[in-house]
Amino acid sequence: GENVEQHPSTLSVQEGDSAVIKCTYSDSASNYFPWYKQELGKGPQLIIDIRSNVGEKKDQRIAVTLNKTAKHFSLHITETQPEDSAVYFCAANQAGTALIFGKGTTLSVSS
Amino acid sequence: GAGVSQSPRYKVAKRGQDVALRCDPISGHVSLFWYQQALGQGPEFLTYFQNEAQLDKSGLPSDRFFAERPEGSVSTLKIQRTQQEDSAVYLCASSAVPGNSPLHFGNGTRLTVT
Numbered sequence: 001g002e003n004v005e006q007h008p009s010t011l012s013v014q015e016g017d018s019a020v021i022k023c024t025y026s027d028s029a030s031n032y033f034p035w036y037k038q039e040l041g042k043g044p045q046l047i048i049d050i051r052s053n054v055g056e057k058k059d060q061r062i063a064v065t066l067n068k069t070a071k072h073f074s075l076h077i078t079e080t081q082p083e084d085s086a087v088y089f090c091a092a093n094q095a096g097t098a099l100i101f102g103k104g105t106t107l108s109v110s111s
Numbered sequence: 112g113a114g115v116s117q118s119p120r121y122k123v124a125k126r127g128q129d130v131a132l133r134c135d136p137i138s139g140h141v142s143l144f145w146y147q148q149a150l151g152q153g154p155e156f157l158t159y160f161q162n163e164a165q166l167d168k169s170g171l172p173s174d175r176f177f178a179e180r181p182e183g184s185v186s187t188l189k190i191q192r193t194q195q196e197d198s199a200v201y202l203c204a205s206s207a208v209p210g211n212s213p214l215h216f217g218n219g220t221r222l223t224v225t
Binding site: 006031032034036041042043044045046049051089093094095096097098099100101102103104 | 211
């Protein structure tokens, strides 16, 4: 089955800096890669996703890149703000199977 | 409501008690998933429904865990004879179509077994 590794487990940046979180996956059949943001006491919220036919996707300050050959994908947050502080999870799956999540990255943005 | 609703938000059970956790998915969503999230960890898959059919229950940790979705909408996760290791947040998620479409999560039920 699928296995997703996520790094780093914690990340501290100054407001305005960029943050990068990296994930690797094991199953070459996986073709859907979402990123979720989880705030304390709440469920994960989808912030961006990418499918295997695309190498990069952007949404304002957030971007995701995918390298299918190397089986890794990354989340890039530019111009970080204190409200970006949260736990971020990457995930992967193929159609008809459950999303498998990484262990999470706790991002702290200090002002 | 607009989102996935889970109840109760918090549940404290004595070891050995049975508990039932409820999930109301987004109206019309075909797929429903249950995940278990231990403190400081990512969500771990438990089981998956498409309408009323339970298509995958490979993540259920033991036969004390049982899930149902009899009419293809509301789902209940039942844990019998709770153990301390069952303490976790139980998350429910739904998606509009089968396959890898975005999952919408509820805020979870935090279960504490004493």
